[in-house]
Amino acid sequence: MEMVTGSVTRCDCHVSIISPPLPSQTTERFLISATLSTPRNFRRHRLHRRRSTATMFRFGSLMKNSVAKPKRITGTTNLLLTSLSRFSTASQGDPLLQEAQPSTLGPTKPDEKPRVVVLGSGWAGCRLMKGLDPNLYDIVCVSPRNHMVFTPLLASTCVGTLEFRSVAEPIARIQPAISRAPGSYFFLANCVGLDADSHEVHCETVTGVDGPNPLKTWKFNLSYDKLVIASGAQASTFGINGVKEHAIFLREVHHAQEIRRKLLLNLMLSDVPGISEEEKRRLLHCVVVGGGPTGVEFSGELSDFIMRDVHQRYAHVKDYIHVTLIEANEILSSFDDRLRRYAIKQLTTSGVRLVRGIVKDVKPQKLILSDDSEVPYGLLVWSTGVGPSPFVSSLQLPKAPGGRIGIDEWLRVPSVQDVFSIGDCSGFVESTGKQVLPALAQVS
Secondary structure, eight states, rough: OOOOSSOOOOOOOOEEEEEOHHHHHHHHEEEEEEEOOOOOOHHHHHHHHTTGGGGSSSHHHHHHHHOOOOOTTTTTTHHHHHGGGOOOBTTTTTTGGTTOOEEEEEOOOSSOEEEEEOOOOHHHHHHHHSSSSSSTEEEEEEEEESSOOOHHHGGHHHSSSSGGGGGGHHHHHSSSSOOOHHHEEEEEEEEEETTTTEEEEHHHHHHHHOSSOOOOOEEEEEEEEEEEEEOEEEEETOBBBTTTHHOOOOSSSHHHHHHHHHHHHHEEEEEEOOOOOHHHHHHHHEEOOSHHHHHHHHHHHHHHIIIIIIIIHOOOGTTTTTEEEEEOOOOOTSSHHHEEEEEEHHHHTTTTEEOOOEEEEEEESSEETSSEEEOOOSSEEEEOEOOHHHHHHHHSSOTTTTSSSSEOSSSSSSTTTEEEEEEETTTEOOGOOOOOSSSSSGGG
16 A cells, blocks of 8 residues: 655654754744644545445446536636635736736735745645644645545545545645635645745646636745645656556546546446457456556455456456556565565456566557567556656755755755755755655655
């Protein structure tokens, strides 16, 4: 089970991070006490893992997972305009945005609480916000999603063992001050730049509205007293052609929704009269690339779904559907050998085919391995680890091995003041002599 969290923090029940005074500053201590308990939704739904499997086959669920796109909701522009006009930059020439003049959430005044800006709403960022005292700090979170994802259970949502709402916890519930305190905010946006000298971050809103009349992007700046970069990492493709276009990752709720939609669609299409045997086998061939915790967990969940549900509800195609797990090296190579052998035994017993190979190209309906062999697929899930995001790579900050933001033992970013970094986006700089902790299991 993969725990995508901070690579330099540990999930003990209580963590205190005290920054000693910087040489160029007066004596100052920045104390962050962060305690993040497992949200009650996770505990409650984990007790009923198989109860909601049947919802995959309800008519309403199939309609929600259909390929049809929903109609655009009217009034969305006014809603976003109202919520963002206070700290936004209007696009030139758009009459709908004339009220939203270029603006910045400026520096705090001497009689105001220090402002802590947190970039990201993942494990590390939410742990921090949970522990920050809103009586001492104004908390501002900038993230493209307004919830935290309990990633170890994402695989279960793909096959209906759990519902999506049970693995997503709203930011406002993790830190209620964000939706209540006057000086605390949440902005649905991406950070696109950092001006450390001016203590400002540059952001762009995430509208999430597609269609013929999409919303324009607002740009705004945020001043900070303390900045914590916890933007996480993104799935690694290793530059392989076709991965982003044809494969599905498993890191967000919408990834799990897309996997479920495509799995159900392929099951229904394969039962249509006139489908050839070869096409039927391709549609029902689920390929997972990556033998790490996420790939193994998803393969196990998928094989369990096939044996317990598909064989009963799709009896006509039960002999065609199967799962293949492709890994370049050993399955769960970073784990204990005894655990690895147990996982391999369980996978093979449940019908998962294990293939050792390196993917060199991904086509719309097949992938090509390094030995030029071809593997047709109907569903391709890519889970080969993580790497730095474009935002992290673009920052002019010291870097740790692997392209992460370099930090010292106090989680500070050297050479800049009042900037910290935690989670998968950060790692110890070489001068500390410390190794970057893995973003897995108990360590994370």
